[in-house]
Amino acid sequence: MKKALKLIVLVIMVIAVVPASAQDSNEIEKKYVKEVEKTVRHKRVVKAFEVIDSQDAQTVQNLITLTETPAPPFKEEERAQVFKEMLEAAGADKVWVDEIGNVLALRKGTEGNRNVVLDAHLDTVFPIETDVTVKEKGDTLLAPGIGDDTRGLSMVITVLKALNVADIKTKSDLIFIGTVGEEGLGDLRGVKHLFREDAEMKIDSWISIDGGSIGRVNSGALGSKRYRAVFKGRGGHSWGAFGLANPHHALGKAIDYFTLAASKYTSEGAKTSFNVGRIGGGTSVNSIPFESWMEVDMRSLSPERLLEIDSIFRASMEKAVEDYNASDVDDKVTLVLEKIGDRPSGRHPADMPLIQRAMAATDEFGIKPRLTTGSTNSNIPISLGIPAVTIGRGGRGGKGHSLEEWWLNQAGARAVKLAALVTLLEAGIAN
Ligand SMILES: [Zn+2]
Missing domain, CATH: 3.40.630.10 (Zn peptidases)
Known part of the structure; x- marks a missing residue:
């Protein structure tokens, strides 16, 4: 290609990649x-x-x-x-x-x-x-x-x-x-x-x-979605009531299910985050707790992805409770999900x-x-x-x-x- 022709082709290519509208650039009309x-x-x-x-x-x-x-x-x-x-x-x-x-x-x-x-x-x-x-x-x-x-x-x-x-x-x-x-x-x-x-x-x-x-x-x-998840059980002595459903154990399973599924989901696509920010509950080292709670924050710029990570979270919580209760424990744990933040x-x-x-x-x-x-x-x-x-x-x-x-x-x-x-x-x- 001759030099002048090369230049023209280059100019055309440059024009082709400049966006036609100001959308998504900070170009001011x-x-x-x-x-x-x-x-x-x-x-x-x-x-x-x-x-x-x-x-x-x-x-x-x-x-x-x-x-x-x-x-x-x-x-x-x-x-x-x-x-x-x-x-x-x-x-x-x-x-x-x-x-x-x-x-x-x-x-x-x-x-x-x-x-x-x-x-x-x-x-x-x-x-x-x-x-x-x-x-x-x-x-x-x-x-x-x-x-x-x-x-x-x-x-x-x-x-x-x-x-x-x-x-x-x-x-x-x-x-x-x-x-x-x-x-x-x-x-x-x-x-x-x-x-x-x-x-x-x-x-x-x-x-x-x-x-x-x-x-x-x-x-x-x-946008963000935030929850407080509270797992509840009867509670009791760690030795005397051993075998009774333990809310902390159920919560551990829930975090595991959620983070596995959420990591897989967020590993591709538009940035979407999840975080278990606080956990708590229990009365003493030798008590089966009657309550175990966590606070979770999820964020995304995409409304669709925010909804999806939200449903992954809720499904993980439900599955964890179900699986935990189906395991060899006495009585059951229950889950109360409280939405504490919802920003679109x-x-x-x-x-x-x-x-x-x-x-x-x-x-x-x-x-x-x-x-x-x-x-x-x-x-x-x-x-x-x-x-x-x-x-x-x-x-x-x-x-x-x-x-x-x-x-x-x-x-x-x-x-x-x-x-x-x-x-x-x-x-x-x-x-
Ligand atoms: Zn402010």
């Missing part, structure tokens, strides 16, 4: 870049950004106040009240607490036929007795929960305030929310409540601020307008957007096919979910502007 450029030049948006800068110290003060108001799992009321007062002070058409404990603020739009949400979660992972006093080490703030997700809550307040001071009218209604139960056994109960089938408010677009530095554009929902999976395509807007807006601040997958409030709308994204809380931080959690206000205002911008892009500016 020109129209969204233009939309962002136009929006940041809008004089009221320029004003809102100035307000965010001038509010920076207040945003940090709100962060400290909220962090020092404890919000343990299932006990978010006290912080919810403080957050509600902050929303009221920032100004909204209506502020209320729903049946489950979420705090909502409605800021009406001019058209009002769509609802765009900006959310952060109220709850932390820390029990009530945890010392949540914020300590300062140089410019670094240290306290459990300071970054995850209290920083998000303080950003939500500042965005609302900035839109009011800059007098921006949006086309869609805006709902600013502090949700309960995002963490652990809370199992997304706040956001699940908002998206329940008979919910009176229909949410069209969901933007969460949760964890991570600026640049995070979380479009994937890592899914992924939004990168060419979805909200994802494109979040990427284009991130790029506008000179940050390369990263499409990520996580387990956040957005899991629920993502699994329902409703536009949703989770963006970072900005600044720098680390040691989340630990007593040494820290956050540093390094260009923190930039993440607040980003949150405001994405919200405005989704809602449309009317004036």
Whole structure:
């Protein structure tokens, strides 16, 4: 082949492997870049950004106040009240607490036929007795929960305030929310409540601020299923009642059946994980226990594979009980399976307008957007096919979910502007 011809063939080959759509790449379409450029030049948006800068110290003060108001799992009321007062002070058409404990603020739009949400979660992972006093080490703030997700809550307040001071009218209604139960056994109960089938408010677009530095554009929902399996028996003396069905022995068999079948299943196909995280039960070394329990976590990005690993788990438990009881033991063990976590999976395509807007807006601040997958409030709308994204809380931080959690206000205002911008892009500016 001649050199020129070789080159042409090579060019054709290169063109052939470039994806035709932006789906699954973090390519940003020109129209969204233009939309962002136009929006940041809008004089009221320029004003809102100035307000965010001038509010920076207040945003940090709100962060400290909220962090020092404890919000343990299932006990978010006290912080919810403080957050509600902050929303009221920032100004909204209506502020209320729903049946489950979420705090909502409605800021009406001019058209009002769509609802765009900006959310952060109220709850932390820390029990009530945890010392949540914020300590300062140089410019670094240290306290459990300071970054995850209290920083998000303080950003939500500042965005609302900035839109009011800059007098921006949006086309869609805006709902600013502090949700309960995002963490652990809370199992997304706040956001699940908002998206329940008979919910009176229909949410069209969901933007969460949760964890991570600026640049995070979380479009994937890592789903999980969690169980507590409890094997029960009569219990008795290890010598005197020897031969009696032993729940620990049955549980051992169950773990063996499950891990064998699950290992085989997960050895190929899209990544799917399983883990026996905790086991317990029994009273003493010389007693046949009356109870043996374990907690199990399974995860997958694929909704189908999550369902399959779940059914492998349940079938393994049942078979283990059956086989154990059919062995030469007196009496029987029984099994109680309690579902303690159910977070759905899914992924939004990168060419979805909200994802494109979040990427284009991130790029506008000179940050390369990263499409990520996580387990956040957005899991629920993502699994329902409703536009949703989770963006970072900005600044720098680390040691989340630990007593040494820290956050540093390094260009923190930039993440607040980003949150405001994405919200405005989704809602449309009317004036
Ligand atoms: Zn969080």
